[in-house]
Amino acid sequence: MSVTNVTDALSASIKKEKYTADVQAAAAKVDFSAFSDAIKAVLEGDDTATVEGEQAAALKNAFEFAVVLVKMLKSEPDNDDKLELYKYFKRSRNETPAQPGMFDLAGKYKYNAWKEISHISEAKAQALYIKQVDTLIGKIGTRE
Numbered sequence: 001m002s003v004t005n006v007t008d009a010l011s012a013s014i015k016k017e018k019y020t021a022d023v024q025a026a027a028a029k030v031d032f033s034a035f036s037d038a039i040k041a042v043l044e045g046d047d048t049a050t051v052e053g054e055q056a057a058a059l060k061n062a063f064e065f066a067v068v069l070v071k072m073l074k075s076e077p078d079n080d081d082k083l084e085l086y087k088y089f090k091r092s093r094n095e096t097p098a099q100p101g102m103f104d105l106a107g108k109y110k111y112n113a114w115k116e117i118s119h120i121s122e123a124k125a126q127a128l129y130i131k132q133v134d135t136l137i138g139k140i141g142t143r144e
Contacts, residue, residue, distance in 0.1 A: 004134070035061070042059065042127040050121045050122075059127065069142070070085065070133050074142060081136060084113075086110055088117070091118065
């Protein structure tokens, strides 16, 4: 499982060939080789997959890069894609969304999406968030 679109964007950002200063600054924090090993290990692992040391730091920094990079998409993702991003983002940060009210339909969708993946590790959620951003770049493209 590769995340070619994200790694290409990361490489271009590190070289300052594309994107804004914010994206380039986030990219500069990522250890590219440690990230490559970490994303592969976590995506190939089960729901509890995790990495340690410099790989954990690289994966976390790559996740933060993806959070900034997603703002560079050419257009807004559809609601299903936004829901995917939301649930992985929340789990990546070990955040629990508020229990929605009875008439809060959007809140219920968000909460239920998060709940279905609440058992996975933070590292797995970070990797899946990055993978979702990779898919969106392939589908929508980015502004430079």
